[in-house]
Amino acid sequence: MITWVGRKTIAGWTYLAALATLFAQALLDLLMPARQGRGETFRVLIRQILFTGVDALPVTTVMALLLGIIIVTQAGTQLPRLGAGALVGSIIVVTVIRELGPLVTAFIVVGRSGSAIATELGNMSVTREIVALRLMGIAVGRFVVMPRMVGMVLSMLCLTIYFDVVAVFGGYLVADAQLTIPLDAFAGSVVRALSTTDVLMTVLKGLGFGSAVAAVCCYHGLAVRSSYTEVPQQTTRAMINSFVLCLLFDVVVTVPLYL
């Protein structure tokens, strides 16, 4: 039993170290770009931002609106019974901006783009496109990994902020239509409840979740060796590990700050 726990612990740390190495290498490639291939790498980055960020706007909008509506509906019907009807704005800040906004956005990105990256890189490994890039003198880290990671981190950050704004708007729609809370009262309640820390935490979580998901998905995509059957296996692992890592990161940054 002890041996099993020891093995698993070592494997877990080794995995985290590999992810950190991949992320650090991508950061180095970003900060110290090579002279050659900048235009091509930039094209890959733009494609990634379009796919992960822009293309995800419709689904993000729908989910954020619905979440905002649900939360304010629940809060608006329960809080007045406790004499705390004025806390509707607070509730949406606490639940959406602090927690659910970044998390749900991360889940959307993992489901759409994380799985796509893992699958794409996995297929590229099997069809030897990754090898072909190396043989052309194109560094895989610079050309494949870095632009995908940067694109995903930037997209995640922007989507998280967008999600928060849309969710608050969704909440306002319910507040206005069913609870007859006017816009200025709702907005004032949200602004009063929102602190600089909340905004910074949203940004931090957007960046952290983006980094974690990008590193995990690139790592698992490149871990595919020679068979197409490995691709779905690694993609599933990438998605599960991304979810777990996002929650872990959330706990690590949330607990010390708010407890």
Add this chain to the structure above:
Amino acid sequence: MSDAAIIFEQVRAPMLGGDSHLEMDLRIGSGEWVACVGPSRAGKSLMVELAAGLVVPESGRVLVLGQDWRQVPDDDPKSVRLRVGVVLQQPGLLSNMTLFNNVLLPLRYHRGSIPDRHREQMVMSQLERLGLASLRDRFPAELNQGEARRGAIARALMLEPDLLLLDDPVAGLDADMVVELTTYVDEWRARRPLTVLAALRGWSPFVEAADRLVVLHEGRVAADGTRDAVGEMVPAPLRRYVDKPVESCRMER
């Protein structure tokens, strides 16, 4: 030493499965066209992969254009890597790019100083030469094996390498296309010095055009020399990999 494009120096490397080893001590001169033939599992692909730096030998060393791959960083812009064009059995065209963009990629990446228009002309002239111009906007999944292979060869030659490594370059090509491809490589060699090492399953016009033939069998060099010389020294069971098939002779008549 300086006039050798590839030196396999007492190389020993495990073959697929790890049960047997490729053992080789071979020198390929600069500007030579060497065809390596032999039965399956003879070590032909491994030989190309060793020369391409994809496999590190257990012992011995492989010097390519005077450099040991182990000392060549992956992303050095002045790397010897850019002087070596490689096409493996799987052509490795990027599936999210059209054929045109695939062939253009090495130029875009490494020769950013060349104007776009000139680069595109260079690519189009190669595609036209290989009969691929009408397929320029197709993605790799829409190409057949032979078309993808020719596209990969065009891509490998875009940086005008000094050494071209080909693993089974004629697989999936019809007889006319093999002749076309042979002429295409020959034209490159006429324009600038180019060493060619190609692994092939057996006789083809591509082998016929080679200056030198290396016959591999069970990981060892069974014969090495000009086609005529090899024809005499190669053991009978391996002769069919070297000799022109009778059917081909009859058809030519």
